[in-house]
Amino acid sequence: MKSARAKTPRRPALKKPPNSSLKDPVGVYCRVRPLSRPDQECCIEVINETTVQIHPPEGYRIFRNGEYRETQYSFKEVFGTLVVQKELFDVVAKPLVEDLIRGKNGLLFTYGVTGSGKTHTMTGSPGDGGLLPRCLDMIFNSIGPFQAKRFVFKLDDKNGVDVQCEVDALLERQKRDAMPVPKTPSGKRQIDPEFADMINVQDHCKVEEVDEDNVYSVFVSYIEIYNNYIYDLLEEAPFDPIKPKPPQSKILREDQNHNMYVTGCTEVEVKSTEEAFEVFWRGQKKRRIANTQLNRESSRSHSVFIIKLAQAPLDADGDNVLQEKEQITLSQLSLVDLAGSERTNRTKAEGNRLREAGNINQSLMTLRTCIEVLRENQMYGTNKMVPYRDSKLTHLFKNYFDGEGKVRMIVCVNPKAEDYEESLQVMRFAEMTQEVEVARPVDRPLCGLTPGRRFRNAAFREELSRKLEMRGGPINGETEEQSVSEMFLQNLPPLPSCELLDVNDDQTLPKLIEVLEKRHKLRQMLSEEFAKNVLAFKTMLQDFDSSVVSKENYIQGKLSEKEKTIAGQKTELERLEKKIKTLEYKIEILEKTATIYEEDKRNLQQELESQSQKLQRQASDKRRLEARLQGMVAETTMKWEKECERRVAAKQLEMQNKLWVKDEKLKQLKAIVTEPKNEKPERPSRERDREKPVQRSVSPSPVPPPSNFTTQVAESQRLASNPQVHRRSNSCSSISVASCVMEWEQKTPSHKHTSGTPNARSRQQEPGQSRDYNASDRRRGMCWTGVIEVPRRRDELEIEEDQCCRGDVFKTRGGGQAVQFTEIETLKQESPTGRKRRSSPSDPDPPKDAADSEWTDVETRCSVAVEMRAGSTLGPGYQHHAQPKRRKP
Ligand code: ADP
Ligand code: MG
Numbered sequence: 016m017k018s019a020r021a022k023t024p025r026r027p028a029l030k031k032p033p034n035s036s037l038k039d040p041v042g043v044y045c046r047v048r049p050l051s052r053p054d055q056e057c058c059i060e061v062i063n064e065t066t067v068q069i070h071p072p073e074g075y076r077i078f079r080n081g082e083y084r085e086t087q088y089s090f091k092e093v094f095g096t097l098v099v100q101k102e103l104f105d106v107v108a109k110p111l112v113e114d115l116i117r118g119k120n121g122l123l124f125t126y127g128v129t130g131s132g133k134t135h136t137m138t139g140s141p142g143d144g145g146l147l148p149r150c151l152d153m154i155f156n157s158i159g160p161f162q163a164k165r166f167v168f169k170l171d172d173k174n175g176v177d178v179q180c181e182v183d184a185l186l187e188r189q190k191r192d193a194m195p196v197p198k199t200p201s202g203k204r205q206i207d208p209e210f211a212d213m214i215n216v217q218d219h220c221k222v223e224e225v226d227e228d229n230v231y232s233v234f235v236s237y238i239e240i241y242n243n244y245i246y247d248l249l250e251e252a253p254f255d256p257i258k259p260k261p262p263q264s265k266i267l268r269e270d271q272n273h274n275m276y277v278t279g280c281t282e283v284e285v286k287s288t289e290e291a292f293e294v295f296w297r298g299q300k301k302r303r304i305a306n307t308q309l310n311r312e313s314s315r316s317h318s319v320f321i322i323k324l325a326q327a328p329l330d331a332d333g334d335n336v337l338q339e340k341e342q343i344t345l346s347q348l349s350l351v352d353l354a355g356s357e358r359t360n361r362t363k364a365e366g367n368r369l370r371e372a373g374n375i376n377q378s379l380m381t382l383r384t385c386i387e388v389l390r391e392n393q394m395y396g397t398n399k400m401v402p403y404r405d406s407k408l409t410h411l412f413k414n415y416f417d418g419e420g421k422v423r424m425i426v427c428v429n430p431k432a433e434d435y436e437e438s439l440q441v442m443r444f445a446e447m448t449q450e451v452e453v454a455r456p457v458d459r460p461l462c463g464l465t466p467g468r469r470f471r472n473a474a475f476r477e478e479l480s481r482k483l484e485m486r487g488g489p490i491n492g493e494t495e496e497q498s499v500s501e502m503f504l505q506n507l508p509p510l511p512s513c514e515l516l517d518v519n520d521d522q523t524l525p526k527l528i529e530v531l532e533k534r535h536k537l538r539q540m541l542s543e544e545f546a547k548n549v550l551a552f553k554t555m556l557q558d559f560d561s562s563v564v565s566k567e568n569y570i571q572g573k574l575s576e577k578e579k580t581i582a583g584q585k586t587e588l589e590r591l592e593k594k595i596k597t598l599e600y601k602i603e604i605l606e607k608t609a610t611i612y613e614e615d616k617r618n619l620q621q622e623l624e625s626q627s628q629k630l631q632r633q634a635s636d637k638r639r640l641e642a643r644l645q646g647m648v649a650e651t652t653m654k655w656e657k658e659c660e661r662r663v664a665a666k667q668l669e670m671q672n673k674l675w676v677k678d679e680k681l682k683q684l685k686a687i688v689t690e691p692k693n694e695k696p697e698r699p700s701r702e703r704d705r706e707k708p709v710q711r712s713v714s715p716s717p718v719p720p721p722s723n724f725t726t727q728v729a730e731s732q733r734l735a736s737n738p739q740v741h742r743r744s745n746s747c748s749s750i751s752v753a754s755c756v757m758e759w760e761q762k763t764p765s766h767k768h769t770s771g772t773p774n775a776r777s778r779q780q781e782p783g784q785s786r787d788y789n790a791s792d793r794r795r796g797m798c799w800t801g802v803i804e805v806p807r808r809r810d811e812l813e814i815e816e817d818q819c820c821r822g823d824v825f826k827t828r829g830g831g832q833a834v835q836f837t838e839i840e841t842l843k844q845e846s847p848t849g850r851k852r853r854s855s856p857s858d859p860d861p862p863k864d865a866a867d868s869e870w871t872d873v874e875t876r877c878s879v880a881v882e883m884r885a886g887s888t889l890g891p892g893y894q895h896h897a898q899p900k901r902r903k904p
Contacts, residue, residue, distance in 0.1 A: 037454060037455050038452040038453060038454055038455060039421065039452065039453060039455050040449055040450065040451065040452050040453075041422045041423070041424060041448050041449055041451050041452075041453060042091050042107070042421070042422070042423040042424070042449070043090050043091055043423075043424045043426060043445050043446070043448050043449040044090055044091055044092050044093070044094065044103075044106070044107050044423065044424070044425045044426065045067055045088070045090045045092075045093045045094065045425070045426045045428065045442075045445065046093075046094040046098070046103065046132060046136055046425055046426070046427050046428070047059055047061055047067065047093070047094065047095055047096055047428050047429075047430055048096065048131060048132035048135070048427060048428070048429055048430075049096035049097075050096075050429075050430060050431055051431070055431050055432070056072050056073060056431065056432040057430040057431070057432070058070055058071065058072045058430055058431070058432050058434075058435045058438070059428055059430035059438060060430075061093050061095040061096075062087060062093075063093070064092060064093060065089050065090060065091065065092060065093055066087050066088065066089050066090075066093060067087070067088050067090070067093050067428075067442070068085055068086070068087045068088075069085070069086050069087075069088065069435070069438060069439060069442060070084070070085040070086075071084070071435055072432030072435050073432070086439070086442075088442040088443075088445070088446050089446070090426070090445065090446070090449065091449065092106055092107075094106075096430075099143075100136075100139060100143055100144060100145055100146070100149065101149070101218060103136065103146065103425075104146050104149040104150075104220075105220075107123065107146070107423055107425060108123060108146045108149065108150050108423075109153065109220065110421070111123055111150070111348055111421055111423065112150050112153045112154055112157075112222065112348065113222050114346070114348075114421055114456065115154065115322065115324050115346050115347070115348045116154070116157055116158065116222045116225055116231075116324065116326075116346075117346075117458070117459070118324075118326065118344040118346045118458075118459040119346055119419075119420065119421065119456035119459075120274075120346055120347055120348070120414075120415065120419070120420035120421070120456060121347075121348045121349070121420055121421045121422075121423070122348075122349045122351070122412055122415045122420060122421070122422045122423070123146065123348070123349070123350050123351065123422075123423045123424075123425070124349075124350075124351035124352070124353055124423075124424055124425070125137050125351070125352055125353060125424075125425045125426075125427055126353050126356060126424055126425070126426050126427065126441065126444070126445065127353075127355070127356060127426055127427035127428055127429075127438075127441055128355050128356050128357040128428075128429065128434055128437040128438065128441065129314040129354075129355030129357060130314075130355075130429055130434075131355075131427035131428050131429040131434070131438075131441075132427040132429065133352050133353065133355075133425075133427045134352055135427075136425055136427055137350060137351075137352040138213075138295075138299075138352065139213050140213075141210075141212055141213060142212045142213070143213070144213040144214055144215070144216055145213075146350065147292075147295065147320060147350050148213055148214040148216060148288065148292050149216055149218075149220070150322065150348065150350065151214070151288045151291045151292060151322070152214065152216040152218070152219075152220065152288045153220045153221060153222065154233060154288075154322065154324065155233070155286075155287055155288045155291075156219055156220060156221035157221040157222040157225050158225060158231040158233070158324075161225065161227060161229060161230055161231050161469070162230065162231050162232065162233075162286060163184075163230035163231060163232045163327075163336060164181055164184050164185070164188075165184065165188055165232075165284055165286065166179070166183075166184040166187040166188055166191075166284070167179060167180075167181060167184045167230065167232065167336055168232040168234075168284070168325040168327070168343070170234055170282050170323070170325070172278065172279065173268075173270055173271070174268075174270035174272075174274060174276035175270065175271075175345070176325045176340075176343050176345045177340060177343075178327050178336055178337075178338055178339075178340065178343055179338075180335065180336070180338060181335060181336075206289050206293070207293060207296060209296065210292060210293075210296050213292070214288055214289060214292045216288075226326075226328075227467075227469050227470065228328055228329050228333065228462075228464065228466055228467065228468045228469050229326045229327060229328050229329065230326065230327060230328075230329060230336050231324060231325065231326045232284055232324070232325045232326075233284070233285050233286070233291065233322060233323070233324055233325075234282045234283065234284050234285070234322075234323040234324075234325065235282070235283055235285055235291050235294050235295065235320065235321065235322055235323070236249060236277070236280050236281060236282045236283070236320075236321045236323070237249050237294070237295055237298035237318070237319070237320050237321070238265070238277055238280060238318070238319050238321070239298075239302055239316050239317070239318050239319070240316060240317040240318075240319065240378070240407050240408050240411075241311065241315070241316040241317075243377070243378060243406055243407050244264035244407070245264055245265040245266070245267065245277055245407055245411075246262045246263075246264055246265065246305075247262075247265055247277065247279070247280050247281055248297075248298030248299075248301050248302055248318075249280075249281035249283060249294060249297065249298050249301075250262070250263075250281050251281070261309065262305060265277045265278060265279060265280055266278050267407060267410055267411060273414055273417075273418060274414045274418070275410060275411050275412070275413055275414055277411070282323065291322075295320060298318075298320075302316075302318065314354060314355045315354050315355065316354055317351060317352070317353050317354050317378070317408055318351070318352045319349055319350070319351050319352075319411070320349070320350045320351075320352075321347055321348070321349050321350075322347065322348045322349075322350070323345060323346070323347045324345070324346050324347070324348075325343060325344070325345050326343070326344050326346075327339075327342050327343045327344070328342055328462040328464055329464075329468050329469055329472075330464075330468075331464055331465070331468065332468065332472060333467075333468030333469045333470070333471055333472030333473075334472050337462065337464075342462050344459050349412070349415075351412075353379070353408075354378075354379065356376075356379050356437065356440070356441055356444075357437050358376065358437070377406060378406035378407065378408040378409070379408075381402060381405040381406035381408070381409050382406070382408060382409050383444055384402055384405070385401050385402060385403055385405075385409045385416065386444070386447060386448050386451055387447065388400075388401045388402070389401055389416055389451045390447060390448075390450045390451045393450075393451065393452055394450070401413075401416070401417070403416075403417075415453065416451070416453060418454065419453070419454040419455065419456045419457065420453060420454075420456055421453070421455075421456065422453050424445065424448055426441055426442070426445040428441060428442070509530075510527070510530055511523065511526045511527055511530055513527055
């Protein structure tokens with residue numbers, strides 16, 4: 016059969032979180048236990064230090080595309096069957112213990128199916144201690160000499176820790192010792208032979224850089240999570256052999272640092288590895304008892320052994336613990352032996368057991384889900400909620416994944432064929448777990464006291480006792496004093512009986528005298544000795560005194576030196592302070608100036624902005640004006656061009672008219688002279704008249720405008736300088752030239768006044784104007800019969816007079832045209848200078864024709880004639896302004 020090696024399925028590349036440098040992946044290690052029997056089939060092989068290969072066992076082989084599939088899994092490190100506990104401890108657990116002593120949290124758990132060696136790895140087997148006893152050993156090896164007295168640290172019920180002075184701690188110790196139960200296990204007790212060889216670790220492994228200026232205390236607690244209930248394995252409950260009570264479950268809470276803890280959980284302060292392991296063993300025993308009594312299976316529960324390490328710095332003297340709660344660091348290491356990860360059906364669980372198994376699997380499932388969600392969140396930057404609360408197990412360790420700490424997992428696998436499928440699941444989960452990252456714990460802050468306090472204090476004490484010993488040793492309290500006096504009394508010769516029974520007794524008294532003499536001698540000796548001692552003591556004291564004096568002198572000298580230095584430094588300090596003040600003052604002034612300048616700058620900027628806006632506005636105004644002016648110029652140019660054209664045409668017409676009139680006159684005169692009057696010819700129809708070009712007489716050109724007119728009114732003047740327009744008939748009622756003249760007259764009132772005949776100039780001032788106008792209108796039809804104007808200049812300078820002959824033009828029989836005069840109209844025109852007058856109604860004696868002699872213009876009239884003929888061709892806006900002619904009454 017061809018075997019193909021399949022690599023672990025490739026996973027998408029990790030999307031690094033922003034602060035990836037401060038995060039560490041979960042350390043996942045794999046331990047392959049040896050087979051129980053050498054004849055068992057093996058399906059797991061260790062390929063190298065980081066890779067294991069798993070293949071399906073015989074008879075279980077999966078054929079996929081005809082290929083025998085092997086899968087490799089990579090971990091941080093893989094430990095084969097020959098790897099001993101110490102090796103595993105050094106790699107996996109040692110860094111966690113080091114972290115614990117440095118005040119950082121850690122979590123270590125074993126994961127795998129039942130029988131894969133989880134408990135063996137965590138707790139160990141007789142004679143082969145696991146990670147737990149090794150961790151304890153390393154902790155106590157490291158902090159042993161720096162441990163605080165019992166009860167100096169006190170854990171509170173909110174996952175916190177308090178510190179108290181040694182005297183209070185002593186009092187509490189005495190109080191506890193007086194109590195019958197529970198008693199804290201004594202370190203001096205005989206070790207339980209049951210586990211003695213498990214903790215007999217000869218390695219003496221220890222953390223190298225322990226802060227010697229701290230004092231430490233270790234607390235342990237041991238809990239079990241079974242069926243998603245938490246039980247305290249160290250709880251001392253009175254045992255009722257008749258009706259054993261089921262253990263009470265505990266609840267989880269979150270402390271102020273967001274760490275989860277079991278409320279009311281027993282936490283025992285331990286001072287040695289033995290003591291700690293004894294506590295653990297007690298919990299183990301209790302667990303076993305509960306399992307038996309409640310018919311539980313131990314492999315279905317998770318056990319959590321929590322080691323808490325409290326540490327606080329020594330005071331400045333290095334003598335006592337600093338009594339500051341903020342200075343205490345509490346770190347914890349959780350050692351978890353998880354329940355078997357196998358599926359329920361494998362163990363053929365029934366009834367109650369099945370439910371338990373379900374729950375256990377449920378909590379492991381939750382662990383898997385949490386890890387998966389965490390991984391997903393970290394890889395893809397999502398923010399899915401991690402379901403920590405779904406199980407007590409994950410909820411308890413929430414802070415390790417969410418907060419900070421080091422997390423390590425040992426995947427235990429049994430290479431036997433029966434476990435193949437389960438092992439595969441375990442491997443997959445384990446490989447996924449190592450993609451989760453956990454925030455690296457930060458170093459705790461330093462207390463700020465001088466390092467080496469403990470060492471200095473110890474050296475000082477040693478020196479003191481040595482010195483005292485040299486000088487006769489210290490008086491060791493009352494008891495010693497008592498024994499010396501007692502000894503002295505015992506050494507004195509005993510007094511004989513002083514009873515005199517006989518008068519002649521001559522022995523008793525001499526004996527007494529002898530003993531008393533001896534005692535006297537002894538007393539003398541003693542007093543001499545005492546005097547000598549006193550003398551010696553005196554000299555010693557004197558010596559001591561002199562040395563003290565010399566030291567004092569020396570110290571005084573030093574002190575004065577220091578004082579001098581201090582004084583110098585003080586003056587320097589003062590100087591610097593003054594300088595600082597001056598500089599501060601300067602800074603203040605500068606700041607003020609700066610603010611003023613800034614204010615100015617702001618104002619100026621605002622001004623600049625407003626000015627530039629103004630400029631822009633002006634520029635745009637200018638542009639607009641220019642455009643308007645250009646438009647106006649163009650318009651005016653066009654207007655005047657048209658006007659010129661019109662005038663030229665009018666002039667031409669006028670000339671033609673003149674010619675025609677002359678011709679006609681001549682013809683008529685000829686006809687009058689030569690022929691007798693014929694019958695009146697048929698008057699041509701109006702339409703026909705209209706078709707014909709109307710010919711008119713032309714008024715003489717007006718007098719040029721006076722020179723004193725301003726250039727501004729040049730145009731209007733020019734218009735006005737043309738004789739005031741008077742149209743006999745028109746089809747358009749608006750005013751052009753004449754109105755311009757009117758305008759001009761209104762604009763130049765001085766001129767009007769100087770003229771002396773203002774009424775004559777303004778038609779509106781003439782009474783009866785409107786009536787005349789209407790009359791003129793009524794006669795409009797007449798106008799088209801024909802007009803001949805005979806210019807007659809009465810006075811070259813002052814008055815221009817036009818005679819207008821009105822008559823009917825009709826065709827003669829001979830093919831020519833005849834004019835029959837019906838009216839003669841005299842038009843007078845006065846120069847705008849005012850010297851010329853025209854007739855007005857106010858005139859006392861107006862000339863006969865004066866009423867009709869309105870200001871008129873031949874050109875305009877001609878233009879009207881043209882207009883009438885070709886009125887439709889003139890566009891709108893081409894306005895003709897004509898004053899209705901005043902008719903002769
Ligand atoms: P688990 O806790 O995973 O159910 P155990 O730790 O109880 O499994 O192991 C079951 C048995 O296998 C124990 O008797 C243990 O001594 C043995 N064992 C496990 N791992 C090893 C190992 N690495 N070397 C030797 N024996 C082992
Ligand atoms: Mg186990």
